[in-house]
Ligand SMILES: NC(=O)C1=CN([C@@H]2O[C@H](COP(=O)(O)OP(=O)(O)OC[C@H]3O[C@@H](n4cnc5c(N)ncnc54)[C@H](O)[C@@H]3O)[C@@H](O)[C@H]2O)C=CC1
């Protein structure tokens with residue numbers, strides 16, 4: 001069996017540590033390095049002998065990863081993903097916060113170099129299904145708002161999950177920005193207001209509310225544990241090996 005050579009960016013983070021563990025324990029993967037902001041021992045403990053790199057050039061040159069699992073923050077995600085593609089490393093991006101413009105540029109770069117790239121702001125199957133169901137419902141019930149609720153350690157808003165849900169709903173309805181009733185409340189993405197809650201005790205939760213005359217449809221997904229992300233992450237790392245362009249959303253690869 002040919003193993004997939006994987007590197008993880010952000011290995012000391014909550015998600016990065018989970019990715020390091022998944023890549024070490026998965027029999028199909030060989031964790032060949034981690035990309036950190038600094039040389040820090042904690043990044044090395046799980047594997048014992050996983051090299052730490054602080055720049056993409058040396059990582060690409062010495063560790064020769066096939067795939068980079070990107071789990072840093074909204075500031076680092078774009079340069080890391082761009083540089084990985086330029087080095088022929090396929091990014092699997094779990095980090096949230098890429099702008100539409102950045103996603104567009106990455107799409108062009110990915111196609112130009114024939115290097116697959118999967119953006120999955122949410123690796124959980126339930127969230128992918130929620131996005132699909134919301135895209136179906138919006139054609140029938142166009143008045144919709146999103147509430148995303150997260151732990152108080154989450155720095156960015158709106159969540160990547162909520163932003164992708166809104167964009168998919170816009171794509172499905174072909175109704176760009178037509179829902180002016182929500183203007184000024186929450187963060188507007190594709191004309192859909194997104195309300196962001198950050199509280200201790202929460203992990204990751206999202207509701208999409210559809211209002212109609214005398215009725216309300218609520219679609220809700222809850223992640224109670226970060227284990228909910230592991231199987232989707234593993235799937236994306238395998239699947240990106242078969243791709244030569246950018247895929248935006250786990251829903252596009254779960255069939
Ligand atoms: N796709 C998904 O299913 C999920 C995605 N996320 C997203 O993943 C990202 C990370 O989340 P957490 O792990 O909770 O955050 P965290 O704050 O615990 O970890 C981020 C780590 O990235 C490191 N980092 C920042 N810039 C870096 C760089 N240039 N190179 C290497 N490392 C760098 C930081 O030092 C930190 O250790 C966030 O954008 C979050 O929204 C979180 C949960 C699930």
Ligand SMILES: O=C(O)C1=N[C@H](C(=O)O)C[C@H](O)C1
Nearest residue numbers: 096121122154159160161204
């Ligand atoms: O920071 C988090 O925790 C999460 N971030 C992602 C997002 O922004 O959507 C995915 C999930 O919601 C957890």
